[in-house]
Amino acid sequence: MCTRRNLVAASLAAAVAVSLNAPAAFAQDQKVPVIATFSILGDLVKNVGGDRVEVTTLVGADTDSHVYAPTPADAKRAGAAKVVFINGLGFEGWITRLVKASGTKAPTITVSNGIKTRKMEDDHGHGHKPTDPHAWQSVGNAKIYVANIRDGLIAADPAGRSVYEANASAYLAKLDALEAEVKAVIGEIPADRRRIITSHDAFGYFGAAYGIEFIAPTGVSTEAAVSARDVAKIIAQIRKQKIPAVFMENVTDPRMMEQIAKESGAKIGGRLFSDALSDEKGPAPSYIEMIRNNIHQLASALTS
Numbered sequence: 001m002c003t004r005r006n007l008v009a010a011s012l013a014a015a016v017a018v019s020l021n022a023p024a025a026f027a028q029d030q031k032v033p034v035i036a037t038f039s040i041l042g043d044l045v046k047n048v049g050g051d052r053v054e055v056t057t058l059v060g061a062d063t064d065s066h067v068y069a070p071t072p073a074d075a076k077r078a079g080a081a082k083v084v085f086i087n088g089l090g091f092e093g094w095i096t097r098l099v100k101a102s103g104t105k106a107p108t109i110t111v112s113n114g115i116k117t118r119k120m121e122d123d124h125g126h127g128h129k130p131t132d133p134h135a136w137q138s139v140g141n142a143k144i145y146v147a148n149i150r151d152g153l154i155a156a157d158p159a160g161r162s163v164y165e166a167n168a169s170a171y172l173a174k175l176d177a178l179e180a181e182v183k184a185v186i187g188e189i190p191a192d193r194r195r196i197i198t199s200h201d202a203f204g205y206f207g208a209a210y211g212i213e214f215i216a217p218t219g220v221s222t223e224a225a226v227s228a229r230d231v232a233k234i235i236a237q238i239r240k241q242k243i244p245a246v247f248m249e250n251v252t253d254p255r256m257m258e259q260i261a262k263e264s265g266a267k268i269g270g271r272l273f274s275d276a277l278s279d280e281k282g283p284a285p286s287y288i289e290m291i292r293n294n295i296h297q298l299a300s301a302l303t304s
């Protein structure tokens with residue numbers, strides 16, 4: 001079947017195809033370089049940008065953006081970017097200085113623009129309740145992020161408009177399906193058990209959107225120190241309100257939560273992903289898998 005003549009013809013055809021495709025292949029190498037400040041946002045930008053963009057994520061998997069210290073390499077990357085995507089709402093306290101240091105002329109797009117913001121539950125003695133930056137934990141808000149990313153990419157690369165629009169609408173459909181799944185899974189948890197403790201207050205938007213009460217000892221940022229008195233207060237609260245479970249997060253030290261669980265008798269639920277994705281081998285390498293991981297961890301701790 002496979003004669004020498006066929007082989008020669010095939011390799012000639014392949015050679016012609018390669019030379020015809022060469023300019024297109026070259027053009028595809030010129031991806032639009034963009035920055036996303038943290039891994040969750042990086043995944044959203046990749047889904048909208050697809051093959052046209054090269055996304056560099058500054059704060060990687062399992063890393064805390066609240067206390068991140070940018071490197072000279074980050075400034076270099078930001079300097080080469082066509083767009084800098086940030087969460088905003090005070091999440092990346094270090095970004096303004098980084099953008100300035102990089103000398104970049106690229107626009108900074110705040111992807112949370114247009115969401116309905118909420119305040120943190122507790123001021124932790126600061127006298128004012130700061131805006132909660134963790135808006136991505138509501139899938140409804142993530143859809144607003146995606147629309148802002150699409151518009152930011154179109155402004156930076158108008159030739160890619162149809163690609164960005166198609167990618168965004170395909171991804172938005174996946175987020176619609178995800179949100180329906182979240183509501184169905186949470187709906188299975190008895191109403192009087194939808195109350196948990198997490199180590200930092202990152203799930204306010206999630207809780208408000210889907211009807212779970214999250215109580216956190218640390219407040220808005222992982223920077224805040226927790227006193228022995230705070231811990232004692234939380235333990236008393238768990239006992240009084242019969243809170244069924246406490247949860248770890250991937251970006252915070254688990255020891256405090258282990259202590260709280262031991263002393264209060266609450267169950268330790270699984271690990272929730274709040275401010276960063278896992279690496280590829282972990283349970284939350286993308287935004288969609290992160291939300292799925294979190295709802296299944298919640299459901300299995302609260303329904304049993």
Ligand SMILES: [Zn+2]
Pocket residue numbers: 066134200201202220221222274275
């Ligand atoms: Zn956080």
